[in-house]
Amino acid sequence: MRALSRVQEWYGPHSSTAAEWPVDALMLAKGTTTVSVVLPARDEESTVGDIVTVIRRDLVERTPLVDEILVVDSNSTDATAERAREAGARVVAQNEVLANLPELTGKGEALWKGLAASRGDIVVFVDADLRSFGAHYISGLVGPLLVDADTHFVKATYERPYIGADGVAQQGGGGRVTELVARPLINLFWPELAGFAQPLGGEYAARRAVLEQVPFVTEYGVEFGLLVDLLQLVGLDAMAQVDLGRRTHSHQSMAALGRMAGQIMLTAWSRLERQGRVMASEPPAHMMLQFGLDGDADLVDVAVAERPPLASLVLKEDVA
């Protein structure tokens, strides 16, 4: 488990590997606890079906660890919803959940809507563009939650190669925004979180009762925001990390990751302000000028918004 054992000594969080959470043992611990897997999916027709199939075959039909598979169709323009349904998932359209609320956008919105539309006591978030998915992703993430009542949040870690257009894996090349933006920000301002080896990874699980108590930042600020907000809410001792081995997924362009970086920086700034650690004489801008390869320039908006804790919604019946 690489250096995680040493990291755990220095920083926490409690770290383990997926192999330490065999499904049969988890079934003994499951009892009446229900588990929902929620996949945010925007234009993932080529991968969402395989992921749902593995979850349904291995963790619903063969061993009923999972009680619900929900795909949030995040304004896809391809056959994501059809592929997900064919594979056995329930599919909801992002903008049809809590439709009485003004629409927001991005991955964080998809996850918040997925939390609202799902029912499990434990919620597992899994990206729908994974090419390395296996059932151990789910069992590894829910293991600590089923076995230890004092654990409330579990984040995946893994090796993250970068797989270029030529299909060649570059070890350690993945997680570009993690290495260049999130890890430095965490070590500078929230060093207690430094032991999370993959703070931006899209695979994590938590108790619904906890997730409903924190806001969800929209766009790609959601993972960073959740880590900082959950640290404040439950404390590091209630947060764990499980090594799932290896993660490969579809990579976005540098320009897209530049926008993601801006969103994460604005999320970090909002948390520093909220925690009273910075005061702005003027708020940071949210427009960013990017330069394309063809020399032209694009002015892009990297603003993020946030959904309030679900528990704060007065009209809870809307959630049903």
Ligand SMILES: O=c1ccn([C@@H]2O[C@H](COP(=O)(O)OP(=O)(O)O)[C@@H](O)[C@H]2O)c(=O)[nH]1
């Ligand atoms: O507006 C969005 C953006 C992303 N996603 C999903 O969130 C996951 C992670 O997004 P992406 O792969 O774009 O991020 P990356 O892994 O490249 O950082 C994927 O399942 C996307 O389909 C989504 O549901 N809505």
Ligand SMILES: O=C(O)[C@@H](COP(=O)(O)O)O[C@H]1O[C@H](CO)[C@@H](O)[C@H](O)[C@H]1O
């Ligand atoms: O970790 C990262 O740097 C980015 C980009 O990963 P790659 O450089 O394309 O492997 O990927 C993650 O970041 C997003 C923002 O938190 C998450 O939403 C994605 O699930 C995750 O893949």
